[in-house]
Amino acid sequence: MxxxxxxxxxxxxxxxxxxxxxxxxxxxxxxxxxxxxxxxxxxxxxxxxxxxxxxxxxxxxxxxxxxxxxxxxxxxxxxxxxxxxxxxxxxxxxxxxxxxxxxxxxxxxxxxxxxxxxxxxxxxxxxxxxxxxxxxxxxxxxxxxxxxxxxxxxxxxxxxxxxxxxxxxxxxxxxxxxxxxxxxxxxxxxxxxxxxxxxxxxxxxxxxxxxxxxxxxxxxxxxxxxxxxxxxxxxxxxxxxxxxxxxxxxxxxxxxxxxxxGEPLDTKCPGEEPTKSQVSTTNGGDESSIFLEALYMSMGIGFFTGFVGLVGSILLLPSWRETYSKFLNTLILKVLKWWKQ
Missing domain, CATH: 3.80.10.10 (Ribonuclease Inhibitor)
Structure with a gap:
């Protein structure tokens, strides 16, 4: 060769x-x-x-x-x-x-x-x-x-x-x-x-x-x-x-x-601070969470207050009891009449 x-x-x-x-x-x-x-x-x-x-x-x-x-x-x-x-x-x-x-x-x-x-x-x-x-x-x-x-x-x-x-x-x-x-x-x-x-x-x-x-x-x-x-x-x-x-x-x-x-690894470096976008997202999330909690709490309190007020009035006031009884009787008669027809 x-x-x-x-x-x-x-x-x-x-x-x-x-x-x-x-x-x-x-x-x-x-x-x-x-x-x-x-x-x-x-x-x-x-x-x-x-x-x-x-x-x-x-x-x-x-x-x-x-x-x-x-x-x-x-x-x-x-x-x-x-x-x-x-x-x-x-x-x-x-x-x-x-x-x-x-x-x-x-x-x-x-x-x-x-x-x-x-x-x-x-x-x-x-x-x-x-x-x-x-x-x-x-x-x-x-x-x-x-x-x-x-x-x-x-x-x-x-x-x-x-x-x-x-x-x-x-x-x-x-x-x-x-x-x-x-x-x-x-x-x-x-x-x-x-x-x-x-x-x-x-x-x-x-x-x-x-x-x-x-x-x-x-x-x-x-x-x-x-x-x-x-x-x-x-x-x-x-x-x-x-x-x-x-x-x-x-x-x-x-x-x-x-x-x-560091990125793209999931491991963060010591002392590494979140970016501005992460901070703003976190703050926005916290504010939104607080608002929703307050909304749900006020709705619950309002419903409870209204329900207790209505039931209490019916039980305690005679005029309310009579009106409520007449309303129930009228409603029952209408239902029975409709059923017979």
Whole structure:
């Protein structure tokens, strides 16, 4: 395979391939723009020669394998990289701070390769040299989706479901072209970088199920393109920054942080005062309640007074008793007469 020096895309995903990657692939360094080996059984460490030799890589997907060890710092040499998917492996160690060298991700423009078709080596089917656009399957917003011309549309990092430790490097803030960042289901610690708001193009941010602590940076509320946010099941605390963006997400985006408070959670922050509208509503409700209580009480007293006055007059005054008796007799005679007819 290393003799295929003109190959530009290598797609072997969704097979039962195993073992370690052959180092002969580094001979394809001049043109290889896409390597997709996802959903196989490859194991061993991620080879350092990927970063050392394959400098034309735009898409690297090794998802859903058994790669182990730490992330090689040589990956940072892939300046043209736009999609990095290493999810669902058993990679450990920290995220290298040199990720700021992903130059293409640090730009908010699409790739200059727009519209280019590549020569593809689909080795398992025996076809070499066919025309191919960089298509890839990615976990997107919780659903496995297929993207055509991914080099034109996406800038994404997915390191989810590994064993990564340490802090999220603050150098992540330089990748202002990122559209999706998924670091969920790891063992990351420390705080969310305070300048996360620099990533204004983010559509998806998932940092859930780690051990992140500290407060949620106020700059996060400045990312107005976010459609998916998940910070659940960490150790975050304090008040959720106020802004129309963060309060629009469901409470499930923040649950599992026992010391987090503020909307959209039901947990109120200590010393938090009700808003003016809540105060006015409460006052209005109290005034209305008092008015109704007084009304019902006066009606009851009036009815009781009138009833007692009428009955008392009939029982105590002879003239009233006679008049009442005549009225009853007349009424009874009329009823009997009507009944006979």
């Amino acid at each position: 290393g003799a295929l020096v003109n190959m530009e895309a290598l797609i072997l995903r969704n097979n039962n391939l195993s073992g370690q990657l052959t180092s002969s692939l580094k001979n394809c360094s001049d043109k290889l723009a896409m390597v997709d080996l996802g959903e196989n059984n490859f194991d061993g460490p991620i080879p350092s020669w990927i970063g050392d030799g394959l400098h034309q890589l735009i898409i690297l997907s090794l998802r859903f394998n058994n790669f182990s060890g730490s992330l090689p710092s040589t990956l940072c040499y892939l300046e043209k990289l736009q999609v990095l998917d290493l999810s669902l492996n058993i990679i450990s160690g920290g995220i290298p701070s040199c990720i700021k060298n992903f130059t293409s991700m640090a730009q908010n423009t699409i790739s200059s390769t727009s519209g280019h078709s590549y020569k593809c080596g689909v080795v398992i089917n025996g076809f070499i040299g066919i025309s191919y656009h960089l298509d890839i399957s990615l976990m997107w917003k919780g659903v496995d989706q297929h993207f055509k011309n991914a080099d034109m549309l996406l800038k994404s990092i997915d390191l989810s479901s590994n064993h990564l430790t340490g802090d999220i490097p603050p150098e992540m803030e330089y990748l202002i072209g990122l559209i999706s960042l998924n670091l969920s289901r790891n063992n990351l610690t420390g705080e969310i970088t305070s300048n996360i708001g620099y990533l204004k193009l983010l559509d998806v941010l998932d940092l859930s199920r780690n051990h992140l602590s500290g407060t949620i940076p106020s700059s996060l509320a400045q990312i107005d393109r976010l459609s998916v946010l998940n910070l659940s099941n960490n150790q975050l605390y304090g008040k959720i920054p106020t802004g129309t963006q963060l309060q629009s997400f469901p409470a499930s985006s923040f649950e599992g942080n026992s010391n987090l408070c």
